[in-house]
Amino acid sequence: ETAEQHAHFEARIARGEKIEAGDWMPAEYRRQLIRMISQHAHSEVVGMLPEGEWITRAPSLRRKTILMAKVQDEAGHGQYLYHAAETLGATREDMLQALLSGKAKYSSIFNYPTHSWADVGMIGWLVDGAAIKNQTMLAGCSYGPYSRAMVRICSEETFHHKQGKEMIVAYAQGTPQQRAMAQDALNRWWWPAMMMLGPHDADSPNSGVLTRWGIKLKSNDEVRQEFINEHVPELLEAGLTIPDPDLHQDEHGNWRHGPIHWDEFWAVIRGEQGLNKERLGARQAAHDDGAWVRDALQAYTDRQRAVAAD
Ligand code: ACO
Structure with a gap:
C-alpha cells in the first residue's frame, strides 16, 4: 500500500465516487466491509429462524403465504449480501464457517424468542422498520456492490414493514385478547429493536473509520433517533403503550428515550443470554x-x- 494509492482512494471518497470490486482499496476498508457485510448476511439467514417457526401456525392462508414469501425474501437477501462480500475476496465457505463456529456476529435481535403470532407482526413493524432506517443509509454507502444490494433489499423490506404494521394495527383494534397479544409483543420487542441499531456513538469503535470512508453516512444514534421519531407516533396512534416511562418529546419534536440496558445487549451478543x-x-x-x-x-x-x- 503506497501513500499515492491511499491519496488517490481518499480523493475518490471525497468526490463521492463509488468504489467497485476490482478497484484498489486500503486493506482496512476491505476488512471493515467484509466484517459488516458478512455479519449482515448472517443476520438475514439467522433471521429466517424466529419467523419460520410460525409458518405452520399462521392463522389464515393469506397470512401464511405472506410469511412464506417474507422468509424466502430473507434468504434472497442473504444471497445478495454473501455475493457482495465475495466481491471483496471473502469465500462463502470461510464466512459460513465463521458463523457456525460462533466467531462471526449476527444481529442481536434474532436471539430473542417469538412467543406468539403477534411477534411475527411486531418483527415486521419494529425490526424491519429499524433495519430499513439503517439500510436506506447504507444504500448510499461508498462501496458499489453493497450499496446496490441495499437498494433492492430496502424495497423488499418495505413490504415486510407494511405487512407487520397492517397486522399489528388490526390486532390493536381487535378483540381484547388480540389487543393484549399486540401489547405483549411490543413490550418484549421494543427495547431489543432499539438496541439492534448498535451501541451509543461514544461506545461504537468502528464508527470513526466507517464514517470517514463513507460506509456509514449516519451514526448509530442518528439512525435510532429516526427510527423512534417515525415509530412512536404510529404505535401510539394504534392505541399501544410504549414500555418506556421516560419517553417524551423534546422542544425540537424529537422523541427521547430512557436508558437502554446495554448489559443485556452485550450478554445477548456474547451468547450468554437469549x-x-x-x-x-x-x-x-x-x-x-x-x-x-x-x-x-x-x-x-x-x-x-x-x-x-x-
Ligand atoms: N447485533 C450484534 N452485534 C452488534 C450489533 C447488533 N445489533 N450492533 C453492533 N454490534 C457489534 C458490532 O458488530 C461491533 O462488533 P465487531 O467490531 O466485533 O464486529 C460492536 O458491536 C461495536 O459496534 P459498532 O462499532 O457500532 O459497530 P458498527 O459500526 O459496525 O455498527 C451496525 C453496527 C449499525 C449494526 C453496522 O454494522 C451495520 O450497519 N451493519 C449492517 C446492517 C446489519 O447488519 N443489519 C442486520 C440486521 S437487519 C436484518 O437482518 C433484518
Missing part, C-alpha cells in the same frame, strides 16, 4: 442436512472439468 445456542444449532443442522447437495455439486463440477480436460 437463543444463540439454539439459533446456531439450527443453522448447523441445516448445514449438515445440505451436505449431500454440496457433494453432488462438487461431483458434477469435477466431472465437467474432467470432460473439458479430455
Whole structure:
C-alpha cells in the first residue's frame, strides 16, 4: 500500500465516487466491509429462524403465504449480501464457517424468542422498520456492490414493514385478547429493536473509520433517533403503550428515550443470554442436512472439468 494509492482512494471518497470490486482499496476498508457485510448476511439467514417457526401456525392462508414469501425474501437477501462480500475476496465457505463456529456476529435481535403470532407482526413493524432506517443509509454507502444490494433489499423490506404494521394495527383494534397479544409483543420487542441499531456513538469503535470512508453516512444514534421519531407516533396512534416511562418529546419534536440496558445487549451478543445456542444449532443442522447437495455439486463440477480436460 503506497501513500499515492491511499491519496488517490481518499480523493475518490471525497468526490463521492463509488468504489467497485476490482478497484484498489486500503486493506482496512476491505476488512471493515467484509466484517459488516458478512455479519449482515448472517443476520438475514439467522433471521429466517424466529419467523419460520410460525409458518405452520399462521392463522389464515393469506397470512401464511405472506410469511412464506417474507422468509424466502430473507434468504434472497442473504444471497445478495454473501455475493457482495465475495466481491471483496471473502469465500462463502470461510464466512459460513465463521458463523457456525460462533466467531462471526449476527444481529442481536434474532436471539430473542417469538412467543406468539403477534411477534411475527411486531418483527415486521419494529425490526424491519429499524433495519430499513439503517439500510436506506447504507444504500448510499461508498462501496458499489453493497450499496446496490441495499437498494433492492430496502424495497423488499418495505413490504415486510407494511405487512407487520397492517397486522399489528388490526390486532390493536381487535378483540381484547388480540389487543393484549399486540401489547405483549411490543413490550418484549421494543427495547431489543432499539438496541439492534448498535451501541451509543461514544461506545461504537468502528464508527470513526466507517464514517470517514463513507460506509456509514449516519451514526448509530442518528439512525435510532429516526427510527423512534417515525415509530412512536404510529404505535401510539394504534392505541399501544410504549414500555418506556421516560419517553417524551423534546422542544425540537424529537422523541427521547430512557436508558437502554446495554448489559443485556452485550450478554445477548456474547451468547450468554437469549437463543444463540439454539439459533446456531439450527443453522448447523441445516448445514449438515445440505451436505449431500454440496457433494453432488462438487461431483458434477469435477466431472465437467474432467470432460473439458479430455
Ligand atoms: N447485533 C450484534 N452485534 C452488534 C450489533 C447488533 N445489533 N450492533 C453492533 N454490534 C457489534 C458490532 O458488530 C461491533 O462488533 P465487531 O467490531 O466485533 O464486529 C460492536 O458491536 C461495536 O459496534 P459498532 O462499532 O457500532 O459497530 P458498527 O459500526 O459496525 O455498527 C451496525 C453496527 C449499525 C449494526 C453496522 O454494522 C451495520 O450497519 N451493519 C449492517 C446492517 C446489519 O447488519 N443489519 C442486520 C440486521 S437487519 C436484518 O437482518 C433484518
